[in-house]
Structure formats: C-alpha cells, structure tokens
Amino acid sequence: MSLRTRETIKLKLKINGEDNCFAILPGDRLSTVLRREGYLSVKTGCYTGDCGTCTVLLDGQPIVSCLMLAAQAQGSSLTTVEALAQGSELHLLQKAFLDEGAVQCGFCTPGMLLSALALLRRVPHPSEEQVREAFSGNLCRCTGYERPVRAVLKAAAATEESSK
Amino acid sequence: MAVKVFFNPASPQEAVRLMYEQPGRGAYLAGGTDLLCSPEWPDFVVNIRGLLATLAQEAGELVIGAAATISRIAAWQALSEADDGLMQSCARGFASEQIRNMATVGGNLASAVPSADFATPLLALEAQCVIQAPEGQRTIPLEGFFAGPHQSVLDRELLLKIRLPLPSAGVRTEFLKIGRNPGDIATINVATLLELECDKIQKARIALGAVAPTPIRAYAAEEFLAGKPASDENIQRAADLAREAVQPISDQRASADYRRQMSMVLTRRALQRCLGRNQ
Numbered sequence: 001m002s003l004r005t006r007e008t009i010k011l012k013l014k015i016n017g018e019d020n021c022f023a024i025l026p027g028d029r030l031s032t033v034l035r036r037e038g039y040l041s042v043k044t045g046c047y048t049g050d051c052g053t054c055t056v057l058l059d060g061q062p063i064v065s066c067l068m069l070a071a072q073a074q075g076s077s078l079t080t081v082e083a084l085a086q087g088s089e090l091h092l093l094q095k096a097f098l099d100e101g102a103v104q105c106g107f108c109t110p111g112m113l114l115s116a117l118a119l120l121r122r123v124p125h126p127s128e129e130q131v132r133e134a135f136s137g138n139l140c141r142c143t144g145y146e147r148p149v150r151a152v153l154k155a156a157a158a159t160e161e162s163s164k
Numbered sequence: 165m166a167v168k169v170f171f172n173p174a175s176p177q178e179a180v181r182l183m184y185e186q187p188g189r190g191a192y193l194a195g196g197t198d199l200l201c202s203p204e205w206p207d208f209v210v211n212i213r214g215l216l217a218t219l220a221q222e223a224g225e226l227v228i229g230a231a232a233t234i235s236r237i238a239a240w241q242a243l244s245e246a247d248d249g250l251m252q253s254c255a256r257g258f259a260s261e262q263i264r265n266m267a268t269v270g271g272n273l274a275s276a277v278p279s280a281d282f283a284t285p286l287l288a289l290e291a292q293c294v295i296q297a298p299e300g301q302r303t304i305p306l307e308g309f310f311a312g313p314h315q316s317v318l319d320r321e322l323l324l325k326i327r328l329p330l331p332s333a334g335v336r337t338e339f340l341k342i343g344r345n346p347g348d349i350a351t352i353n354v355a356t357l358l359e360l361e362c363d364k365i366q367k368a369r370i371a372l373g374a375v376a377p378t379p380i381r382a383y384a385a386e387e388f389l390a391g392k393p394a395s396d397e398n399i400q401r402a403a404d405l406a407r408e409a410v411q412p413i414s415d416q417r418a419s420a421d422y423r424r425q426m427s428m429v430l431t432r433r434a435l436q437r438c439l440g441r442n443q
C-alpha cells in the first residue's frame with residue numbers, strides 16, 4: 001500500500017484582515033505559500049528559524065513562517081508588513097525606521113518591523129533591553145542593531161506624545 | 165523528502181491510530197521547530213498543534229499539555245508560583261520570541277536531544293509523562309523517558325501531557341545555562357531544587373543536560389545533601405558528586421573536560437543561588 005500522492009489542500013485563513021483561500025500542498029511551508037500568493041515582504045534566508053526574516057504575526061504572535069507548514073495555519077489570522085501602511089501613509093514604526101536610518105539592505109526589515117509591532121502592542125513603552133530582546137530572533141548583517149533599536153524607542157515615544 | 169499527506173486528527177486517539185495505520189514514515193508535527201529543520205522530512209505528518217495545549221491545575225499537581233508552547237508555559241502564573249520561577253527562567257534563555265511562540269514542551273522532550281532545555285527543570289520537578297498508546301494510556305517518570313541521543317522510549321506513541329507534582333511551599337529553584345549567546349542551544353544546562361527546613365536541606369534535586377547521552381539526574385549528589393546543613397562544604401561536595409555523574413563528549417560547542425568542570429561549577433552556583441547566596 002502506498003500513500004495517496006500529494007493531494008492539494010484548501011487553506012482558508014485571514015491575512016491582514018482579509019479572508020483568503022489558497023490551494024496548497026501538504027508539505028508547503030507557510031513562507032512558501034505567502035510568497036507565492038504575493039506577500040513578498042516575507043523573505044526567506046535560512047529555513048532553520050535562525051534569521052527571522054520570514055517573521056509574520058500568527059494570531060498576533062511573531063513566529064517564523066519557514067518552520068510552519070501552511071496547512072497548520074488553517075483558520076488562523078496572519079499579519080505581514082503589507083498591513084502596516086494605510087495607503088500611502090506609513091506606520092509610525094516605518095516612519096521611525098526611515099528617520100533613524102534603520103534600513104540598509106532592508107532584507108531583515110519586514111521581520112524586524114513585525115517583531116517591533118508585536119512588542120509595542122504588548123509593551124507600549126519598552127526599555128532598550130526589551131527592544132533588544134524582541135529583536136533577538138531577527139538577524140541583521142548591516143545595521144549593527146543600533147538604529148533599529150533607536151527607531152523602536154522613538155516610535156514608542158511618539159505614541160506617548162500623540163496620546164497625550 | 166516531501167510530506168505527501170497532512171492529517172488533522174480530532175483527538176489524541178485518532179492521532180495515534182493514524183501513526184500506526186498509515187503506510188510510510190510518519191511523524192507528529194507540533195511546533196515544527198525541530199522536525200522542519202531536519203533534512204529528512206517524513207512521508208506524512210499528524211498535526212497536533214493546538215490539540216494538546218491545555219494547562220490545568222488539578223489536585224496536588226499541575227498538568228501541561230504536550231503541545232503547550234514555551235511562551236504559554238512561561239506566562240503561566242500558577243506554575244511560576246509553584247516552582248519558584250524555574251520553568252520561566254529556563255524559558256527566558258530558550259531560543260527567540262518567534263521560536264518560543266511555536267516550540268512545544270512535548271517536541272522538546274520527544275526530540276530527546278541531550279541539551280533539551282526543558283528537560284532539566286522538568287527532571288528536577290520530578291515530572292511524569294502521560295503517553296497515549298493504541299491500547300490506552302500509561303504514565304512513566306521523565307527519568308525513564310530518554311533512551312539515548314535523539315531517542316525516547318516512544319514507539320510511534322504520543323506524549324499527551326506532563327504531570328508535575330506540586331513542590332512543597334517555600335521550595336527554591338535555579339536554572340543555569342551556558343551557550344555561546346543567550347538563546348543558543350545549551351553547551352550545558354543545570355536545574356536545581358532545594359527544600360529547606362531552617363538551614364537544613366530536606367530534599368535536593370539536581371538535573372544536568374548536554375553532559376551525557378541523555379539529560380540526567382545527579383542521584384548521588386541529591387542523596388548526599390538530604391538531611392545535611394546547607395554549608396559551603398556540603399554544597400561543594402554535592403557539586404563534586406555531580407561532576408562524577410556526567411559522561412560528556414567533545415563536540416563543536418565544548419570539550420568533554422570543559423563540560424565536566426562546568427558540571428561542577430554550575431551545580432555549585434545553582435545550589436548556592438537556591439540558598440540566596442549570590443555566586
């Protein structure tokens with residue numbers, strides 16, 4: 001007896017608030033499906049959970065999409081960086097990244113923005129240490145982390161201002 | 165190497181039945197952080213993500229579903245109150261936020277790597293493993309769960325949950341780990357637990373990882389400490405006994421000699437910290 005060969009699966013999930021339905025294969029990684037469906041902010045570097053450039057939010061929590069089979073995301077709700085800007089209006093975090101020069105090659109940036117977003121939702125005014133901890137799963141080979149960390153602190157401070 | 169079939173069982177019993185009845189090489193899939201990193205993917209996976217994730221407080225014990233993530237376990241207040249923050253402290257140095265949100269305790273134990281971080285605190289807490297086999301459930305102590313490097317006693321069976329007997333009130337615990345950087349795979353990890361009465365040690369539990377083919381308990385050191393005053397000499401003697409209990413190898417992370425020496429140092433340091441002495 002042999003296994004039924006690679007039947008396609010209907011994957012229903014919400015991405016950035018919109019309902020989606022994709023045909024996927026049982027062994028497709030979530031990162032592969034997202035890129036195939038046009039969410040090109042999701043990069044892949046290592047496929048071993050180390051670099052974090054494939055980070056997405058799954059039901060609000062940062063995960064690495066390379067180590068999840070897409071079929072496991074059935075019925076869940078995902079956030080990618082595409083959700084951050086409202087039309088041509090950049091998100092506060094994106095603005096802060098630009099202002100601080102926190103983007104060099106940009107390969108790590110989508111993952112960093114999502115890790116930062118999840119942090120700020122949990123801890124609106126984090127310490128520098130908390131920001132560094134939140135970035136511990138996002139490798140950046142260009143910036144040395146200083147500017148991305150500063151950018152997150154700046155975005156957090158800006159939120160404080162605007163809520164005053 | 166491609167996964168050909170993806171199963172979403174509705175119950176643990178169904179999960180185990182699939183594992184036994186489906187042709188080809190199958191694997192349970194929880195967080196995927198070990199399985200999907202391996203070069204050889206199975207022919208089929210049985211998804212248990214979300215199936216066994218319950219955390220529950222029952223009479224005299226805490227019960228952790230095998231597919232509970234590291235993040236959820238770390239945030240479980242009933243647990244950190246009962247174990248003096250032992251599991252939480254272990255979780256803090258476990259990988260990164262993204263991995264902690266995916267990785268499960270069951271996957272950590274079932275992968276059975278000698279360095280598995282959750283193994284040592286769970287050994288110190290005398291965890292029991294509840295296992296689902298086709299013919300029913302059985303419960304074994306975690307000490308009997310590991311069979312060798314990358315090998316547990318499970319034969320296509322499913323680890324259902326971990327039962328933790330509640331430690332006595334006032335228990336003191338400590339977890340220490342050496343790695344290249346925080347969040348790295350352990351070069352060595354140690355968990356200790358002390359129950360004290362006045363300045364006397366009633367009970368000691370000492371577990372070490374990455375220093376033997378499986379995570380181990382240092383029984384001789386534990387027995388030596390039972391009933392003894394918590395003096396520096398006794399702690400040193402226990403730490404020396406822990407060094408004798410290990411059988412490390414040399415690998416890319418450290419030499420066997422280093423691991424042997426650090427088994428002593430970390431055991432001493434962890435015990436002293438349990439006693440509130442900063443070392």
Ligand SMILES: Cc1cc2nc3c(=O)[nH]c(=O)nc-3n(C[C@H](O)[C@H](O)[C@H](O)COP(=O)(O)OP(=O)(O)OC[C@H]3O[C@@H](n4cnc5c(N)ncnc54)[C@H](O)[C@@H]3O)c2cc1C
Nearest residue numbers: 049192194195196197198199259268270271272274281323
């Ligand atoms: C970047 C990175 C960093 C890491 N850092 C650490 C670290 O600091 N410390 C550490 O200890 N580990 C670390 N790991 C290893 C890994 O994250 C853990 O071992 C994790 O707990 C595995 O759980 P999982 O749910 O992802 O397992 P999976 O990959 O889903 O499964 C692992 C294995 O266990 C089996 N399995 C899973 N659940 C069960 C069950 N309930 N019953 C029977 N079998 C089961 C699977 O079939 C598979 O063979 C790291 C991994 C990565 C990728």
Ligand code: FES
Nearest residue numbers: 045046047052066
């Ligand atoms: S590609 Fe997912 S962590 Fe590197």
Ligand code: FES
Nearest residue numbers: 105108140141142
């Ligand atoms: S900006 Fe290049 S890797 Fe971070």
